Amino acid sequence: MAKKVLGISFGRKMSNCDIMVKHALMECEKAGCETAFIRADDLDITNCNGCISCVIGMITGRGRGYCVRHDDFDILDECVMQSDGLILACPTYETSVTGRFKTICDRIGPSHDITFRKAAYEEGKAAGKPEEKLPDVRSFKKRSAALISVGGAMTENWIALTLPMMYEFTFPWGIDVIDAVEYYGAMAHESVLGYPEMMDRMTKVGQNLVSSLNAETEEERLKWRGDEEGVCPVCHTRLLQVSHDAKSVDCVVCGSHGELTLVDGKIRVTFSKEEQDRSRLRWAGKLEHSTEIKTQAQPTGTIKNLKELKAPYAAFDRPPFEKDPSANGNLQK
Numbered sequence: 001m002a003k004k005v006l007g008i009s010f011g012r013k014m015s016n017c018d019i020m021v022k023h024a025l026m027e028c029e030k031a032g033c034e035t036a037f038i039r040a041d042d043l044d045i046t047n048c049n050g051c052i053s054c055v056i057g058m059i060t061g062r063g064r065g066y067c068v069r070h071d072d073f074d075i076l077d078e079c080v081m082q083s084d085g086l087i088l089a090c091p092t093y094e095t096s097v098t099g100r101f102k103t104i105c106d107r108i109g110p111s112h113d114i115t116f117r118k119a120a121y122e123e124g125k126a127a128g129k130p131e132e133k134l135p136d137v138r139s140f141k142k143r144s145a146a147l148i149s150v151g152g153a154m155t156e157n158w159i160a161l162t163l164p165m166m167y168e169f170t171f172p173w174g175i176d177v178i179d180a181v182e183y184y185g186a187m188a189h190e191s192v193l194g195y196p197e198m199m200d201r202m203t204k205v206g207q208n209l210v211s212s213l214n215a216e217t218e219e220e221r222l223k224w225r226g227d228e229e230g231v232c233p234v235c236h237t238r239l240l241q242v243s244h245d246a247k248s249v250d251c252v253v254c255g256s257h258g259e260l261t262l263v264d265g266k267i268r269v270t271f272s273k274e275e276q277d278r279s280r281l282r283w284a285g286k287l288e289h290s291t292e293i294k295t296q297a298q299p300t301g302t303i304k305n306l307k308e309l310k311a312p313y314a315a316f317d318r319p320p321f322e323k324d325p326s327a328n329g330n331l332q333k
């Protein structure tokens, strides 16, 4: 059966992200894949309201891991469930992903975490529940992805957070990223179509994804196909956070601790095998998190006098500041 590749662009209609994703999808089609293309801004997807009933449902066995809201997120969800591979491209807004990208990541969020889903699936199965009452079994399919970040700025550090943030889309459902491209300086071209080297790289993105999808071994499927190894051996990004005691660093994407040394004037960061496996991109890292939530999160009703404690805050209600007529602001009324 033909492999299915889903492309999602978070950019403007027929601008850089759209074209880059479509070009890579065309390459996948040449290799016999079936493709689908979604432009995120065409979908009407509301923000997560933080009710966490998606997770509570899975923990208690009452839910399948879905949002109580039904909107166009369900279209995206079904497409991901059917896909074997994904190609995502996101513009950089304010050095990071767009608001809609984040909205979608929050809707994916814990509800699609495969460790929550797997436990709910297995416990439900053991209790004799029918498939339609359990998390979608397609959640556990192995998938590969390529990530593309795009920024208009000529300086690379203006897109620094975009690619790392894009892993928020892939890690909950355990989608393995096998290639990534950071395209900055997009405004130096009217369109990426005027930058043949980048279009060639998109051809390569399509080819790389196909080679991952057709791999005969798991090692070959997961092989990193990006241009640079990066610093973290798991996510291949270069975004590190210094620990409070300033003795080690954490990979911000993975959450793994690394040891930082200087060798011949060059920074070297070493992540032990154990720490690599603790990455939230891997099963053990995700399981560590879902277990801490399951075992340590306090249920409603733990604080007996909570209503009383909240009362002064509920009564504290202040409106926004009135318009300042002496200033030249933008408030219309």
Ligand SMILES: Cc1cc2nc3c(=O)[nH]c(=O)nc-3n(C[C@H](O)[C@H](O)[C@H](O)COP(=O)(O)O)c2cc1C
Pocket: 010, 011, 012, 013, 015, 016, 017, 018, 090, 091, 092, 093, 094, 095, 096, 150, 151, 152, 153, 154, 158, 159, 184, 185, 186, 187
């Ligand atoms: C609100 C806003 C903020 C932006 N901030 C950045 C930025 O921080 N860094 C950057 O490189 N480009 C920034 N850009 C430029 C976009 O990344 C650029 O236009 C990109 O090509 C958009 O992708 P698209 O062409 O696929 O729509 C910003 C654009 C907008 C609209």
